[in-house]
Amino acid sequence: MRQPKTLEYLYLDFDGFFASVEQQARPALRGRPVGVTPFETKDHSCVIACSKEAKRAGVKNVMPIRQAKAICPELVLVPQSPDLYRRAHHALLNEISSVLPIEAVKSIDELTCRLDGRDKHHPEMVGQQIKQKLRDNIGASITCSIGFAANRQLAKMACKVNKPDGLTIWHPKDMPTPLLCQPLEDVPGIGKRMHKRLMRAGIFSMRALWRLDPKHMRKLWGNVTGERLWYALHGYDIHAQPSKRCMYGHSRILPPDWRSLFHARNCSRLLLVKAARRMRRAGFYSGHMWLSLKGHNWRWGKQVALYHVHDDQACLRGLDEIWQHALNELDGERKVKQVGVALYDLSPQNEHQLDLFLQADRNRGKWETIAALTDQLNNKYGRTVISLGSWCPPPGGYAGGKISYTRIPNMEDFW
Ligand SMILES: [Mg+2]
Incomplete structure (x- = not known):
């Protein structure tokens, strides 16, 4: 394996992305502590992303609103x-690629370039x-942190050091000194469980890990x-394993007045149709489906076989089958806070073979x-003009296009 002697990678991560985009779009928010919430609310739910001013005051991403307000009343x-x-993401990528070709988009607010x-x-x-490009052509409210190193993993760690x-530049000739003062928990790939395992093995510091x-x-x-x-830590040119798509799913936190089983069921239909649309666009069939419901101190979930559809x-129809179980097993007064659906056990369209069950089902x-015609019409009109059954999105909209760090929604997800 090659151990580069020069810098080869740049890793870029936007600072408090969602909140800083809000500040850029709405000047009245600039310089103020901002918390992004899943829907219009004053005290229910969580702050899902916050601005650097809010972070400085001690607010964290995914913190209950009441707690965040107690720490930072303003x-x-x-x-x-x-x-x-989504639009900001594409505009920012455009500016960056005018300086340097982008090698990989890692999430909505992170990317890498090869030097x-x-x-x-x-x-x-x-x-x-x-x-400079971002300041001049997009605006000063959206800032980013950049790390340089011999490989992507080290560049990512360098990037997080001075947010x-x-x-931050970690040149191979200076390594491993800047790496050794980093806490073990900051290494991408060392989660909570792995950290505990390392502790049990007597590895308490980066220096100890480095010596293995x-x-x-x-x-x-x-x-x-x-x-x-x-x-990776020793600066070798190591490439990430390509990951395989394994599911299409959506979940949503329900607004307070939508927390009944009835509304949760309606919402799950929408989420499922959106996930199925995305799956068809990507050319996959699904063999299984899963529904999950979460409330205060309880969760319920069930899967069903779909026979590659x-x-x-x-x-x-699969969703209805699961809901029959849900209605039998849960008492009708349950308050559902979050609903999620997922289509998994995927097979690509070109490997799709008619199942015996499918042959029996002539329809x-x-x-x-x-489904193909519905997709065509909805695409043509740029919104949902045709759907099976009623189409009533929950208040706050965005049934399938909610914010996510790991998936950049398509325009179609907002229809
Ligand atoms: Mg970020």
């Missing part, structure tokens, strides 16, 4: 605007150029991930044609 609550974040000959030797200049608006050999790391992790992390009628082909 906190301004703003309901999420996912479509705005070429000239840029390797002038990281400071490249970093400042990107920041917000940081620029690759085989020992493999043993501690119980698989090749540990060994890969060793090479992708049309709305088949998916909704399947017709329903698939109807």
Whole structure:
């Protein structure tokens, strides 16, 4: 494996992305502590993202609103605007790629670039150029932190060291000194459980982890991930394993007056239809579906086999089947706080084979044609003009386009 002697990667992470986009779009919010909420509310639910001013005051992402308000009484609550974040994401990417080609978009607010000959030797200049472009062409409210290193993993860690608006360079010739003072919990790939396991093995610091050999790391992790992390931390050019798509799903926190089983059922229909649309666009069929309901101190979930389908009628029939169980097992007064659906056990369209059950169901082909036509019409008009059954989104909208760090919604998700 190659161990680069120069900088090869840039990692960029926007600071408090959702809240800073809100501040950029709405000047009245600038310089104030802002908390983004899942829907219009004053005290129910959580702050799902907050601005740097709110962070400085001690507010954290995913904190109950009441707690956040107690810490920071002047906190301004703003309901999420996912479509705005999606448009900002694309505009920001445009500016960055005018300085440097983007190698991979890791999430809605994180990306990596590979450095070429000239840029390797002038990281400071490249970093400042990107920041300048964003300031001049997008606005000063959206800032980012940038890290440079020999590989992506180290660049990501460097990027988080000086937030917000940081620029950190971990040159191979200076390693491992800046790495050794980092806490173990800050290593991407060391979660809470792994951290505990390391503690039990007597590894309390980055220095101790650094001194292990690759085989020992493999043993501690119980698989090749540990060994890969060793090479990453030691500055080798190691590439991430390509991840395979395994499910299409959506979940939503229900507004206070929508927390009945009746509304949860309506909402789950919408979420499922949105997930099925995305699955069809990507060319997959699903073999199983899962519904989950969560309330205060309880959760309920069930799965059902779908026999490799992708049309709305088949998916909704599966959902009805699960809801029959839910209505039998849960008492009618239950307050549902969150509802989630997922289509999984996916197979690509070109590997799709008609199942015996499907052959028995002669109407399947017709329903698939109807789904394709519905998609075409909805695409043509840029919104949901046709749906199976009623289409009534919960207050706050955004049934399938809610904010998410890991998935960048498509325009179609907002219809
Ligand atoms: Mg960020």
